Amino acid sequence: LAKTTQPISMDSYEGQEVNITCSHNNIATNDYITWYQQFPSQGPRFIIQGYKTKVTNEVASLFIPADRKSSTLSLPRVSLSDTAVYYCLVGDPYGQNFVFGPGTRLSVLP
Amino acid sequence: NAGVMQNPRHLVRRRGQEARLRCSPMKGHSHVYWYRQLPEEGLKFMVYLQKENIIDESGMPKERFSAEFPKEGPSILRIQQVVRGDSAAYFCASSGGGANTGELFFGEGSRLTVL
Numbered sequence: 739l740a741k742t743t744q745p746i747s748m749d750s751y752e753g754q755e756v757n758i759t760c761s762h763n764n765i766a767t768n769d770y771i772t773w774y775q776q777f778p779s780q781g782p783r784f785i786i787q788g789y790k791t792k793v794t795n796e797v798a799s800l801f802i803p804a805d806r807k808s809s810t811l812s813l814p815r816v817s818l819s820d821t822a823v824y825y826c827l828v829g830d831p832y833g834q835n836f837v838f839g840p841g842t843r844l845s846v847l848p
Numbered sequence: 849n850a851g852v853m854q855n856p857r858h859l860v861r862r863r864g865q866e867a868r869l870r871c872s873p874m875k876g877h878s879h880v881y882w883y884r885q886l887p888e889e890g891l892k893f894m895v896y897l898q899k900e901n902i903i904d905e906s907g908m909p910k911e912r913f914s915a916e917f918p919k920e921g922p923s924i925l926r927i928q929q930v931v932r933g934d935s936a937a938y939f940c941a942s943s944g945g946g947a948n949t950g951e952l953f954f955g956e957g958s959r960l961t962v963l
Contacts, residue, residue: 772951774952776891779937780956780957781852781939781941781954781955781956782891782939782941782952782954783954784952784953823890825890825891836881836952838890838892838893840890841890
């Protein structure tokens with residue numbers, strides 16, 4: 739299983755764009771990159787998943803370079819409610835265990 | 849379509865007692881994962897089960913912990929002879945496996961407090 743490295747914490751202000759980068763140097767060919775968001779006292783929630791290049795949905799964008807050794811979650815115009823822990827996971831989505839790293843604690847300030 | 853249901857949401861046990869945590873996956877999902885989370889820490893993988901089979905239990909402590917996912921009924925995480933260090937939030941997640949995207953759907957967790 740590919741190990742991931744993320745910043746422990748980040749601060750931002752409302753309305754700014756936030757980019758959280760995850761390193762996964764030993765990502766395997768079959769591995770996908772998935773990001774989850776967790777609010778206090780709640781279970782994590784799926785944000786976005788990708789394999790290569792760029793993926794965008796109504797919540798975020800995910801940028802993956804050609805070598806796939808890293809990925810960047812981009813949150814446009816964050817609000818206070820985006821304060822949460824963000825986890826990057828790398829693994830084969832077809833049935834393997836999913837190992838979470840320590841995540842990035844994002845604090846959005848007014 | 850109900851999401852992943854976990855119960856109880858809160859459980860208090862005294863040292864030496866048993867704790868049973870239940871997880872009903874989303875309808876149609878046959879893969880269940882259990883995670884443990886200590887306060888201010890990340891999620892620690894415990895076990896991955898498919899119906900009637902334990903696929904990966906590499907994150908489970910060797911003693912006192914067991915998990916099952918029977919053909920009928922919810923998945924159960926069982927902790928025998930609980931100790932204070934077992935106090936944590938236990939999250940269950942399910943996925944459809946097979947041709948799905950690998951997205952995990954999490955329950956709201958069961959918070960175990962050992963006195």
